[in-house]
Structure formats: C-alpha cells, structure tokens
Amino acid sequence: MTNSLHLPAGSADADGAHDPDGFRLVITPRDAGWSYSSLRVLELAAGESAEFTTGDSECVVLPLAGSCRVTVDGRTFELAGRTDVFARVTDFAYAPRDAEVTVHSAEGGRFALPAARCERRLEPAYGPAEKVLVETRGAGNATRQVNNFASPEGFGCDRLVAVEVLTPDGNWSSYPPHKHDELNEGEAVLEEIYYFELGSTGGSGSGSNTGSVGDRIGYQRVYADGVDLLEEVRHGDAVLVPRGYHGPSMAAPGYPMYYLNVLAGPRPERTMACRDDPAHHWVRASWEGMPTDPRVPLCDAEGPR
Template sequence: MTQPQIITRGNWRKVTPEDAGWQFSGLEIAQLSAGEAITFEADALERAFVPLSGKVTVEVAGETYEIGGRASVFDGLGYTLYVPRDTAVRVVALDDAELAIASSVAEKKYEVRLVTPDDLSVESRGGGNASRQVSTPIPPDFPADRLLVVEVWTPGGNWSSYPPHKHEVDREGESQLEEIYYYRLRDPENGWAVQRAYSPERDFDLTETVRDGDVCLLPWAYHTTVAAHGHDLYYLNVLAGGAEGRTLQACQDPALAETQNDWATAQADERVPFVPRYPENS
C-alpha cells in the first residue's frame, strides 16, 4: 500500500484504487465547458457526483437530475447525487462547471439518491482557532455500500481535522478507511495551507504545503490541516473501507487529544459557519 502523499495540481486528474495502491477509494475531477458531456459505464463502482461550481444534468436510470448552481465551493453547500454500482451515467454541463466524482468499489447495489443543501446541516465543529464548518452529504447512515463523502470549510488561520486523528484499524473506536483530500482555496493564485500526516509507529512524518487543486492520499497516519492566515480553505473528503459497518470513527493522537477539552470555554470563532446553505441570489 502507498504511504501518505500529496499530488500537486497538474499532476493528476483522476485517482483510482490502482493508482493509490489500495482497494476502494477513488476521485475524479472533471472540468467541463457548457454543453460538454461525459459518460460513465455501468461497472463495480458506486459514485457520488458533487458539482463544485456550475450546474450539470445527470441522466441515470431513466431519470434526469439537475444539480449544482454555486459559483464556487465558498458560495454555498453542495448538491450530491449518489449512483450505485452497475449503473451507467451521462453528465451534461449546463454552464462551465467543475464536477467531483467520488467513488468506491462496491459489492451491494442501492438506489439512486439526491442530496440537496436542504438535506445538510450547517455544522460548526471544534473551538477557538480549531473551528471549522462541516457538512456530510454521504454519512455512515446513508444507504450506500462503502462510500462516505464529507465537505469541510476552514477559515484562514484555523486548524482542521484537529486533534490529529487516524482511520487505520478496524477496532472499537476506530475504522480502517482509505481517505482522499481534494483542496480548494478561496484565493487560488496565492492561497495555501499545510497538511501534516505522521505515524510514530512507522517513523513517518510528512509536513507539506498544499495549494488549490492539490490532492492528498491518506491510507494511514494521524493527520491534520491548517489554513494559512487570510486564506480560507475547502476540502472534499472521500473515504471508503472494507469493514461491514459504515462508520467514520477515528482514533485521536493520544498526545494531543486533550487539547479539545479547552473548546468548551474557548471563545467561538465568530466566522464559523461562514458558508451559507444556498448562494446569495439563488
């Protein structure tokens, strides 16, 4: 299996399990011009279609769904269309669009299901300068086989995925999940963040700058992210694992887990939540 790594924008468009050296998780980013169409064959992958910007129609199982509409990931919560395995799909861009296609190898077949911003909570997590906004379009109780999808927004200067945690072993309080991060910055030209992934047991420590359009592969390791001051950060999480139970349970770094005890008395970051449910003027 691969070790944690950052792949910079321009050096990737699609991550498959074969690329990553693992079993399940995948991600593709499609940059579509208005009127452009892409197709997906019926195969062993369950997929989640998440417009990051623009609007598309998705033709699947005799139905057509129109999804999207935000100008960027910072303008509103996302739409997600879940499509099970063994199901062909045709996508047509109604205007210029960026479309994320999260996927996992699946055994069981479920039903097509649309998740709209009305179905999502505008959730604040953490405290102090570890405050961030989270929505989970495909949570553990979603009727899917393995795929889990999360959207996270972190205001500039704040920590996210904190305390550092890992999804490495299927056991009480932890799940083994292959995780992909896809980063977008509000300022794509100048914005940046820092991703750390580390494993004392493996004598491994990666601390690397990430920029708009980069992707991180996390097969194991404690991990956490911090947005540079003044640079709001978004990332899409794609996770999947082989355990029978669907869960996002994580094991926190025991050396840092107690830092969250201060959140109950810490002054809340007034910027969070800072992404509305729907774009203004929608």
C-alpha cells in the first residue's frame, strides 16, 4: 500500500489527478494538509511554454534537465540549465508572489518550481550558478553535497527555503535523523518536501542513462508518533514531511541520489534549524578527523568534478 506521505513519480497532485498544463507533480499546501510549502515539476516538450500565476506564493524556477527562458512580469531571464541534476550546479529564476510567469523551453526540459506562501512581494531576480554556495556535509559514507541555491545564506527569498542534496551511490544523507516540528532553542517549525531523482554509475557520469530510469532505487525514512515511513523511492518521487524525524536518505550502490528540499514555516525568519534524534546525535562527533568521500563535490557550476 502506498503511504500517503509518498507520492510516486507522475502523481499530478496528492489525489493522483491528471494535470493538463504539463505539471508532472503538483503538491499544494492544501494537498499536503499544511500551510506554506509547495512544489510543482513542469515538463515541456521542445518549443513548448507554460504560463501560470504565483498567487500568494513566491517560487523559484529551477532547471532539472534542459534550459529555458523565464519571463516574470515582463522581465526575461535566460537559464542555461543543465543536462541532468548531476551534471552541474544550475542557474535559476526567482518569481515573487502575485506575478505572471511564462516558462519557454526551445529544446524541452524538466523544471522544478519550489514555492512558499509569503507576505512580502520582492523583485523578480536571476540566480547565477556561479554564486550558488556548494557545501560538503558529513564524512565517510555519510558525505554529501548541498547546493544552497535558496538557503537563508544563499538567496534572499521572503519565506521559501530550498536546497539540493547530491549523495554518491552507497552513501547516506539527511543523517543523523532530525526534525523541525517544534519551536525550541535550535529548532524551528518547518514543512518539508523531498523530491528525488536518481542517477546510475553504470555508464559515463553519475547521470548516466544506463538501464531504465524506473529501475533506479533509493530509500527514505520518516518517523514520529503516528508516522512510520520507510519507502523505496524512485526517479521523480516525492515524500512529504509534515512532522517527525526524517532520515536517513539512502543512496543504493550504483545509484547516486539527488533530492530537492523545499521548506517553509510560520515564523518570518528563514532558517533550517533542526534537532537530531537524541539516539543518533553521537554520530556527528564520530566524523571528527574522518576524511570526506573524495567523490564529493560531484559537480559545480563548471560541470562534473
């Protein structure tokens, strides 16, 4: 039985309804049963465009595969994008709330639109790939890469927080398990979405097309009182985290894992503050003096490393 927190690839919304406008995945606050965070994944064939309004949410247009032209209230941004999420760190465009947006892709592509309900209306903006803060976290087989394109330190949104995490095959990330569902010292209340894409090491490069994309696997854990998810995730799946500890995110041998984290919450300060599961917090200290995985970073703005 499919867990209600797990949305398989191709789910247009939480009810599985078909969306006619090219959105392969649609998660609204209403779908998720919360108040702020949302995500859409747009697929365009060569020469296609999509038009939409942002309404009460700010959003980022983030190329997952392909390039596009983004027009926000008459201002146009050319996004070079990338061939896949493992190929390079990408540029992006920011659209404020109450904006008219058109996304056009000459050659076709797939584009994520992480979003959050917000109050302030900021200016449309372009985010260059070269200015995205690339961070290495963890050590040993818990080493992973974080692209902080819309982290609190990375880009000035109003309420939206979004980052990309690239985990080499065989490694764990989102570890130790952590949560952000209570307002405490060092912890914020945040609604979070994980969106997954998976590569393959069976060919040249982490994003190799070796084998069927649908056969690539990873695993995601979410747990709390009344929440118990350990799900096999595949390319294009999403997992909702309304509360509880989440992690690890496990990249199976042979299949490097990408996930996009989308977070927002009730407090106006943008933060990713979280609290580790006390049973596993000690793991952080074990990384001291341990080398990081030499495969990380997997890529930067110039391409694969």
